[in-house]
Amino acid sequence: MxxxxxxxxxxxxxxxxxxxxxxxxxxxxxxxxxxxxxxxxxxxxxxxxxxxxxxxxxxxxxxxxxxxxxxxxxxxxxxxxxxxxxxxxxxxxxxxxxxxxxxxxxxxxxxxxxxxxxxxxxxxxxxxxxxxxxxxxxxxxxxxxxxxxxxxxxxxxxxxxxxxxxxxxxxxxxxxxxxxSIVEGWVVAISDRITPPQREAAVHLPNGDSFPMVPELAATMSWGYELGNVEYMNALHFPMTEDAIAILTARAAEMPSNFQVYSWLDADYPPELADPAKFMESFLRLRSYANEEIPAGELSVENHSHTLASWEALVERDVRAGKQLLNAAICDESGQVVALSTAQRQARPEGVFHQDTTLVAPSARGQKLGWALKAALHKLIVSTCDQPRAILTWNAVSNKSMLHINESIGFHPFLLEGVVQLRL
The missing domain is CATH 3.40.630 (Aminopeptidase)
Incomplete structure (x- = not known):
């Protein structure tokens, strides 16, 4: 240095x-x-x-x-x-x-x-x-x-x-x-800046994904990191097209009627809940498995758990930073949360949202709950933000089904991210 x-x-x-x-x-x-x-x-x-x-x-x-x-x-x-x-x-x-x-x-x-x-x-x-x-x-x-x-x-x-x-x-x-014992980081590649030599020297993963040898990846590998996963950063710009809204609405309507959708901001839990603490316990239990369930390539994965107090502390921190947390969850007939999604309204730029987690429990998949979550978040965004500009989400390149769903409602990948890990 x-x-x-x-x-x-x-x-x-x-x-x-x-x-x-x-x-x-x-x-x-x-x-x-x-x-x-x-x-x-x-x-x-x-x-x-x-x-x-x-x-x-x-x-x-x-x-x-x-x-x-x-x-x-x-x-x-x-x-x-x-x-x-x-x-x-x-x-x-x-x-x-x-x-x-x-x-x-x-x-x-x-x-x-x-x-x-x-x-x-x-x-x-x-x-x-x-x-x-x-x-x-x-x-x-x-x-x-x-x-x-x-x-x-x-x-x-x-x-x-x-x-x-x-x-x-x-x-x-x-x-x-x-x-x-492990630290994880990210490197970024911009498609129109990748050179032929960088593509030729790309690092390949066992699942077939690859990441070009851009200078940032070369630097992290010199520090001892290994590439573990490759993701797209995707953006959907508002307003959504009429066709995209029609697709989203139609797919969400196919969710069976025995499921109930809830949505709320920050820690202002839905007033119709009889027992918000019990509901959030179920919500946080499912969320603790998010890292394990989301496609992670060759990464070592560690699940993280929250108590209601620690979750509300995290929400309070983001509120102090000028952000707002948007939540959607779906309960089955027993009242257990079986699907959830969260997004953050950023302090700046105004009108930009980052969707960080969407998860449907394995037992509830194949019933259009993911579509219902996306519809609920979209409704929450347009009802609480006067001028929404865009929502960003991150998906593994190997997660073809989610990439297809996102593309059908207007998401487009604009950056490639390599997720790297170092064993200390």
Whole structure:
């Protein structure tokens, strides 16, 4: 890594703390410049509030984040009087040293010593222009959880300097101290930018899927990652065509009448429910199997469970970030949830939704419940958003049936994502 760049870890925030807004803005700026580079800025944009909410979870939250920042070394320079020579303003020296054990939230982390390979703690005051990259580590703060999710973003003007490698090393080291054994990440390929040599050097999976050897995949493989799955990122732009709405409505109407569809926003559960807590227990039980049921190629899969309190903490975090959670679920005659789907209205860009989970229990498949879920979410979107623009969803390339369904109602793939995993 270039000598003028230093990597720091942002101190883990307690619920009462307020992460520095300029730092949160800097992280969002790096992310958004990457989206502009990919040509996806109209569909994906981060806000400072999102990063602040992730670093400032409620006590009941089991989903945690650690963020690592690549900073220009000039930002740390001070003369003897404590004045930043680049601005003439008083500056605050960084606190060098790893985060205190008290700020760690897994028992395994407390065994890490101050001499470990974890990154030093970031100074509290940072200028937006001094941040040139970041890495984010998301994990579940539960003893049985061993898998984390790691993403690395380097500012487009500072690439090929080893910054991404340094950020990844810091985040992977923290994952080890947290007791994680696998981290998962994503790389992106844009169809019209893939070169013939990249296609020829593509990595092939046993199921026949392949991913071109773009620089991002080459970098992650040099860090020890292996390609495990290939997905399409699909987009449906509003308004839906009349033909698409007709198809969706007709297929949803074929669902047997002994099933009941419910939909709601955030944690405002349907008022017609006699026992919302029991309903949500069934909803969360089914959702805990989502990773296992969704086509995952060669990936190692870990299911995650929620209590009602931890789920509502996750919803509350997203609300603080300016997002809104849209939910649809279908119950059988016994009142058990046998199908569910969730989507998020993004804070920005306005009118953009990300559909992250759709699942029908194996015992209820083949009865058009998936269509009914899509119809319920579409109705919820158009009834709660004045000007919906698009909804994004992710499907494995091998999931031909879902890709066909999505295509029939107007979804089109526009990015190829490779899902990679590293065993720590």
């Amino acid at each position: 270039a000598e003028n760049i230093v990597v720091f870890e942002i101190p883990y925030a307690c619920p009462q703390s307020q992460p520095d807004h300029d730092l949160m803005l800097a992280l969002a700026t790096v992310f958004n410049r990457e989206q502009e580079h990919l040509g996806t800025a109209a569909l994906s944009e981060a806000t400072p509030e999102e990063f602040s909410a992730c670093l400032n979870p409620s006590p009941d939250s089991v989903v945690k984040h650690r963020i690592f920042v690549a900073l220009k070394a000039s930002a740390l320079a001070e003369d003897a009087s404590g004045v930043d020579p680049t601005t003439g303003a008083a500056s605050k020296a960084p606190k060098l040293g790893v985060a205190d054990d008290a700020s760690r939230d897994r028992s395994t982390a407390s065994n890490a010593s101050a001499n470990s390979n974890t990154a030093p703690v970031l100074p509290h005051e940072v200028r937006v222009r001094d941040v040139v990259g970041y890495a984010s580590l998301m994990y579940w703060d539960q003893p049985e959880a061993k898998q984390g999710y790691l993403s690395v973003f380097t500012d487009v003007d500072y690439r090929r300097q080893g910054i991404g490698s340094a950020l990844h090393e810091a985040a992977a080291n923290r994952a080890r101290t947290l007791g994680l």
